[in-house]
Amino acid sequence: MSESAVPGRYFDGRTAAGHDVEAVFSADGVSIRGQGHEIFWPAKRLRIAARDEHEIRLSNVREGEARLVIPARAAGVIGAAMPELLSGAPERRRMTALVIALIAAAAAVAGGVFFGAPAASGPLAERTPKELEIQMGENVAGQINLILKPCGADADLAPLSAAISAMAKTGGAGFPIRFQIVDTPIPNAFALPGGQVMTTRGLIEATSEDPEAFFAVMAHELGHVRARDSLKAIYRNAGAGVVLDIVTGGSGAAQQAVIIAGQLNQLRHTRKQEAAADEAAYEILLASGLDPAALARAFDLILGALPDDGRDEDMPAWASSHPDTAERIKKAKARAAPGGTPPITGDDWKRISSACSAE
Incomplete structure (x- = not known):
């Protein structure tokens, strides 16, 4: 060299x-x-x-x-x-120009509706360049990782990351998937803008005996990625200043506000998105040769893993924001179809199941 x-x-x-x-x-x-x-x-x-x-x-x-x-x-x-x-100067100039253009588009789309309003979030997301959304997702993920630390060696996670990426391609997610496990015991998973998908140690542990249920949760999150739901949530809950802060990787409370804002805004949007993500999960699971009813098993496993005295507080957003989880379980069971083999070997899944605890 x-x-x-x-x-x-x-x-x-x-x-x-x-x-x-x-x-x-x-x-x-x-x-x-x-x-x-x-x-x-x-x-x-x-x-x-x-x-x-x-x-x-x-x-x-x-x-x-x-x-x-x-x-x-x-x-x-x-x-x-x-x-x-x-120094990041060229990137900041480029991203600032993109945001300015995006705000101009917002004015054209929303008319008299102020930037970030729910009515404009969908059209704004559709007009956002994917390159910008990927950058936003990377910056939000970096902020989350200050609180929730990634765990698991890259070599151990590679088979799982590859399997999720293959599902994303099959399901037309539209973004390259960046997957990571974060070290917290609460069973959860969430999609960030631009193809960032996170799952928790708690979800891995809850589904350790049923990898197909884990992939059902991933299919649900890929539905959010495909619909660009996280980007819509940012526009729905944030003003232009917060968006610029996220895009440029600025520090401060802005990103933290975005993370929690979804649960504080109009719940009807979240319910609609969750129902659509369930439907996307059925489609992606079938296309991947897996049983859509695995999503029902995932619900049951997550509910069983939560503390008896903290279910309402600790329930993952994707499971709790819908008014009737039992009805979602019923719908998933009704979609049952002969499943195939989960797209990962038993030995790889065993290593992944203990990836965080081994650190």
Whole structure:
């Protein structure tokens, strides 16, 4: 490896496979070499897709979901070659321009309705560029991870992530899925904007003996991803300032407000979205060769895992926001169809079931 190169992993965005490469940075861009790849990404097309204390994920605006992942310790090399990239200034300017354009679209769509009103949330979501929604989802996920820490080794979670991504493709989710488990005992799962899907250690444990029930919950969340429900919730519950804060990754209370705002707003929207996500789950499960009635078993397992004295308070939003959970269970059972084998081996599921407890 040359002195100016840094080690990295290249993902082409078409498969889940990562490739060991070396990345050579210059003022003009980055050369990516290794395992049959010889690629050059110009500096003007580079973006910071995500960054934490361990790694930096770079993207190319012309390369879709392709990513170059390098160690965080290599920040000095990038900074020496392209100081503006690490400062985030180009990204902030680009995202601010997108938000301004989005606010203009909101005015056209909503007329006299103020930005963020429920009536405008659907049309606004439809007009939002997917690239912007993905960025919003990454920033919201980063804020959640300050409170709910991810757990499970990447190698252990890879088969599950691949299986969920395959379901998403089958179900036409429309976004690349970024999956993670967060370490909390409450059985829950939620979809964030742009294909971010989180599940809790509690849900993994509750469904440890029934992986098909777990995949039923994932199918429900993929229904939310496909409908862009989380983005609609942000527009419904937030003003332009909060949206800009989320897009640019700003700190403060804005993102936390968005996370809890859904339960404080008009419940009829949430009920409608949850019912539609149930229907999407049946469709995705059937298309994936799984039994739609597994969603009913998931409800039962989650209810059984909650404390006897805290069911109303601790019930996951996707299960509690509907006025009649029993009716949802009944509908799911009525959709029963011969199921196949869950898209993950027993050994992989066993490792995943204990992934968080092993840490």
